[in-house]
Each structure stands twice: as structure tokens, then as C-alpha cells.
Amino acid sequence: YSSPLEPSLLVNDVEADAVEALMTTMQEHAGLCQRYFYLKARLLGLERLGSWDLRAPLLNVPDRKFTWEEARDLVASLYRNFDEQIGDWINDMFERQHIDAEVRKGKRTGAFCSTWVEGQSAFVLQSFNGKLNDVNTLAHELGHAAHAYHYTRAQNYSNCHVSLCIAECGSLMGELLLADHLIEEAASAEERQAILVKVLDGFMLAVFQEGFRFLFEHSLYERMEQGIELDGPEISKLWRVAQNKIYGDAVEWLDGSEWDWARFPHHYFASMRFYNYPYTFAQLFVFALYRMYKEQGPAFLPSFKELLSAGSSRSAAQLAAELGMDISSPTFWRKGMEQAEVFLRELESSE
Ligand SMILES: [Zn+2]
Structure with a gap:
């Protein structure tokens, strides 16, 4: 070297x-x-x-709480407004029940998105507690899923190992779409500040x-x-x-x-x-x-x-x-x- x-x-x-x-x-x-x-x-x-x-x-x-349905609808609509096809694929993730968000005893903590090349889909794990952070995690992991839906359709298996440097293109884009939306519709100055921070x-x-x-x-x-x-x-x-x-x-x-x-x-x-x-x-x-x-x-x-x-x-x-x-x-x-x-x-x- x-x-x-x-x-x-x-x-x-x-x-x-x-x-x-x-x-x-x-x-x-x-x-x-x-x-x-x-x-x-x-x-x-x-x-x-x-x-x-x-x-x-x-x-x-203010401790804003989201139900699972509210979080789902919000994140799905943000992705759909961004791009219709990505919106369809996010819906596909929900319809296939590929998101394990339930909180239960013995489940590991953290969150990740696992890609599935043959099935051209993905699986997401997280523990949804209704906090803003959990909505953010959902947007993040579904961004990884949207990324995977794209490359598993366009590439062969050997081109499906995305380097760390560009692995967050879908996930951070999703987080930023969510952040901008929440900043815009914040109910108070404190809430807006908290999101910006x-x-x-x-x-x-x-x-x-x-x-x-x-x-x-x-x-x-x-x-x-x-x-x-x-x-x-x-x-x-x-x-x-x-x-x-x-x-x-x-x-x-x-x-x-x-x-x-x-x-x-x-x-x-x-x-x-x-x-x-x-x-x-x-x-x-x-x-x-x-x-x-x-x-x-x-x-x-x-x-x-x-x-x-x-x-x-x-x-x-x-x-x-x-x-x-x-x-x-x-x-x-x-x-x-x-x-x-x-x-x-x-x-x-x-x-
Ligand atoms: Zn990530």
C-alpha cells in the first residue's frame, strides 16, 4: 500500500x-x-x-406521541410525495408485514434493515414506542428498504453490497424529508427547536x-x-x-x-x-x-x-x-x- x-x-x-x-x-x-x-x-x-x-x-x-397508524401514514405519505414508485414500495413493505416494530419481551434492541435479493424486498426491525425518535427510525430504515428495492431490481447479486459511504442515501434522505415536514408543521417554537436540534x-x-x-x-x-x-x-x-x-x-x-x-x-x-x-x-x-x-x-x-x-x-x-x-x-x-x-x-x- x-x-x-x-x-x-x-x-x-x-x-x-x-x-x-x-x-x-x-x-x-x-x-x-x-x-x-x-x-x-x-x-x-x-x-x-x-x-x-x-x-x-x-x-x-413537549413529548409528542404517535400511534403506529399515525407514524405509518405520515412516513408513507412523505415517501409518496417524494416519489410515487418509492411510495408504492413503502406500501409494499407494510402490506407484506415486513416491519417488525412490536415491542416484546426478549426482543433485541436497536433497528436495522435487512435486504432480500431474491424476493426483491427487505425486512425492517425496530421497537416502536410512539416517540418522535421511533418515527424517525421508521423513516430511516424504510429509506434503506427503498434503496434495496431499487438496486435489487437493477443489479445482480454481486452488485448489491453498497459501501458505507453511500449506504445512507435512502435512509438519510427519508430522515430529512421527515425533519423538514415536522419543522414546518411544528405546533410550537419549542417543538421546532427540538427537531432542529x-x-x-x-x-x-x-x-x-x-x-x-x-x-x-x-x-x-x-x-x-x-x-x-x-x-x-x-x-x-x-x-x-x-x-x-x-x-x-x-x-x-x-x-x-x-x-x-x-x-x-x-x-x-x-x-x-x-x-x-x-x-x-x-x-x-x-x-x-x-x-x-x-x-x-x-x-x-x-x-x-x-x-x-x-x-x-x-x-x-x-x-x-x-x-x-x-x-x-x-x-x-x-x-x-x-x-x-x-x-x-x-x-x-x-x-
Ligand atoms: Zn442507516
């Missing part, structure tokens, strides 16, 4: 220049991340956000938290190449340096949390180098696509469906090129940041 990054590029079917453009854009927008965390601190009545509050929900948010928390985590970890790992290999010996305290120092590059002064860290790196198993396995960037990639990729959808409207749909139908037959770079975009240029990734900026401005104006 020509670099420690290369094995993961092969596994994820991406090129080094795309990851470089992605990470350049991520660092360039550290200010966006800091603006959000300062704002979140204010919304929580704090001067500065502690690292323990990074994912904290807002206080006094949920979307932005997820975005910041995937883009900037996973992103700084990439910078950290990169700095480790740089030191090794220079022949510098790395012991625990030195690695912890590099962890903090990378963290500060992104979060600046916006977040307060607990003493000792610079040792956080030590608890992630992938740092100990040579086969799991650069484990984090696909999450940054996937999130910003879909935010960019969603921005394009908002700009182009229904005209965006045919090429997006083409992307979903590609499965793993083409790389992310090829798929983006078919949409007229170049992922080796920060211009593409900045589109994703623009969409995050839209949500952030809306939250700022709600203060």
Missing part, C-alpha cells in the same frame, strides 16, 4: 482525493460546528457546553466528531513516519490537538477525556484503520444531495433514483459524476454544509 489510508479506500470504493476534499471542507467549516454548540449551550441555559451535554436534548420539549446533533456528530477522529489518526501516522515514538500521553496529546482544531473553545472537556481514544477497539486493529471517515462522507454526501433536491425539485428525482439503482456497481465518484458533481472538489461537499447552514440559521432565528 502507498499509504495507511489506502486499504480503507479500497474497501469503501473511494479515492484519496475525494476524502481529502471532504476533510478540507470539514475543517474549513469548524466555525459552523462551534456556532452550533455555542447556540445549543444558550438554549440549555449554559455559558459553554460540556462534552457530557453534546447530545443532550433540550429541556421542556435533533437534526443538527446527528449532523455534527457524523461530520465533525468522526471528522476530527480522522485528523487524529492521520497525525498518528505522520508522527510514525517521522520516527517519533508514540506512548499513551503523546497519543492523548494528539487526540486533544485534533479535537481543538474542530471544537475550538466551544466545548469544555472533562479532565482525562483526552484518553478517550483508548476505548475504541478499531484503533487496535490494523484491518480497521481509518474507520471513521465513511460516516462523515455518508452524512455530508446526502446533505449535498438533499440541497440539490431542494434547488432542483422533482427534476432531481430521475438521477437520484438512478443512484439508488446502481447498488455497488459504481463508485461514489462515478455516481456523483452522473449527477454532474465532482466529489474530489470541495465545491460538492460545501453543498452539504449549505444545507446544515439552512437548519442552523433557522435554529438561530428561533432564539
Whole structure:
């Protein structure tokens, strides 16, 4: 291999220049991340956000409950308004009873979508408790199902193993459709804020938290190449340096949390180098696509469906090129940041 990054590029079917453009854009927008965390601190009545509050929900948010039927009708109608064929396929999932959402003793937690190539359908598992989060999970997993309905029809079995970098195209698109709908029809300012915080928390985590970890790992290999010996305290120092590059002064860290790196198993396995960037990639990729959808409207749909139908037959770079975009240029990734900026401005104006 020509670099420690290369094995993961092969596994994820991406090129080094795309990851470089992605990470350049991520660092360039550290200010966006800091603006959000300062704002979140204010919304929580704090001067500065502690690292323990990074994912904290807002206080006094009305606890909106959904019945299964309400959640089903809402998610199905959002997908149908987006695209009629996707709407039909989502209905097919419900009619086949391929969604195991019942809460019962002994059932495993979490949620996933399992694809079924021969039957050209999918199965979803989740535990539906009627919370907003559960509706979001339903939209997310059905987005994976819609993705699978596309590529299992268009591709042979060997092209049905979608890389992590583009695996969230259906699911995050569904989440964003739901978020925009809920923001629009929120019954109160508090409810709207809570939805925006949920979307932005997820975005910041995937883009900037996973992103700084990439910078950290990169700095480790740089030191090794220079022949510098790395012991625990030195690695912890590099962890903090990378963290500060992104979060600046916006977040307060607990003493000792610079040792956080030590608890992630992938740092100990040579086969799991650069484990984090696909999450940054996937999130910003879909935010960019969603921005394009908002700009182009229904005209965006045919090429997006083409992307979903590609499965793993083409790389992310090829798929983006078919949409007229170049992922080796920060211009593409900045589109994703623009969409995050839209949500952030809306939250700022709600203060
Ligand atoms: Zn997913």
C-alpha cells in the first residue's frame, strides 16, 4: 500500500482525493460546528457546553406521541410525495408485514434493515414506542428498504453490497424529508427547536466528531513516519490537538477525556484503520444531495433514483459524476454544509 489510508479506500470504493476534499471542507467549516454548540449551550441555559451535554436534548420539549397508524401514514405519505414508485414500495413493505416494530419481551434492541435479493424486498426491525425518535427510525430504515428495492431490481447479486459511504442515501434522505415536514408543521417554537436540534446533533456528530477522529489518526501516522515514538500521553496529546482544531473553545472537556481514544477497539486493529471517515462522507454526501433536491425539485428525482439503482456497481465518484458533481472538489461537499447552514440559521432565528 502507498499509504495507511489506502486499504480503507479500497474497501469503501473511494479515492484519496475525494476524502481529502471532504476533510478540507470539514475543517474549513469548524466555525459552523462551534456556532452550533455555542447556540445549543444558550438554549440549555449554559455559558459553554460540556462534552457530557453534546447530545443532550433540550429541556421542556413537549413529548409528542404517535400511534403506529399515525407514524405509518405520515412516513408513507412523505415517501409518496417524494416519489410515487418509492411510495408504492413503502406500501409494499407494510402490506407484506415486513416491519417488525412490536415491542416484546426478549426482543433485541436497536433497528436495522435487512435486504432480500431474491424476493426483491427487505425486512425492517425496530421497537416502536410512539416517540418522535421511533418515527424517525421508521423513516430511516424504510429509506434503506427503498434503496434495496431499487438496486435489487437493477443489479445482480454481486452488485448489491453498497459501501458505507453511500449506504445512507435512502435512509438519510427519508430522515430529512421527515425533519423538514415536522419543522414546518411544528405546533410550537419549542417543538421546532427540538427537531432542529435533533437534526443538527446527528449532523455534527457524523461530520465533525468522526471528522476530527480522522485528523487524529492521520497525525498518528505522520508522527510514525517521522520516527517519533508514540506512548499513551503523546497519543492523548494528539487526540486533544485534533479535537481543538474542530471544537475550538466551544466545548469544555472533562479532565482525562483526552484518553478517550483508548476505548475504541478499531484503533487496535490494523484491518480497521481509518474507520471513521465513511460516516462523515455518508452524512455530508446526502446533505449535498438533499440541497440539490431542494434547488432542483422533482427534476432531481430521475438521477437520484438512478443512484439508488446502481447498488455497488459504481463508485461514489462515478455516481456523483452522473449527477454532474465532482466529489474530489470541495465545491460538492460545501453543498452539504449549505444545507446544515439552512437548519442552523433557522435554529438561530428561533432564539
Ligand atoms: Zn442507516
